[in-house]
Amino acid sequence: MSSEDSTARGDRVVNTGDGFERVDDADAGSAAAAADPDVADADADAETSGGAEDDLGRAGWVLVAVVVVAFLVVPGIIYLRPTAPGELGLRFFAAMLVLPFLPALLLGVTAVWSLVAGDG
Known part of the structure; x- marks a missing residue:
């Protein structure tokens, strides 16, 4: 029997x-838990957390918003309206700095704030 057949x-x-033992997918979790209690603890922790670790939180979403503004909005404004700083009274050299x-x-x-806010 080839490994492709067993995977299928x-x-x-x-x-x-x-030693190593071949088990069905349904039995794999119980066999691994019987062999290593840490695996059973990790599985139980994953089930009880409910995906709360995947949430970015308030600080993470603020950081995402600032990244969008810094990398998309401001360069877009500079690209679409290059004369806007001149209309506001800024010289070209000062505006481009x-x-x-x-x-x-x-x-x-914002990155420093989100790092500090994330620890608390």
Whole structure:
């Protein structure tokens, strides 16, 4: 029997502590749990967490919003309306230094804030 046939059937090889054993997918979790109690604890923790670790939280979503503004909105404004800084009274040289600096500064401050807020 080739390994392709066993994979097609859904069999899995599990280390039971005494050696390796081929088990069905339905039995793989119980065989692994019997061989290693840490696996059973990890499975139980994964089931009880309910996916709460996947949520970014408030600080994460604020950071995502600032990244979108810094990498899409501000460059889009500069691309679509290159004369906007001149209309506001800024010279070209000053505008091309300040416009990229402000989103970078905002992104840095938000990243530090989200890191500090995420620890608490």
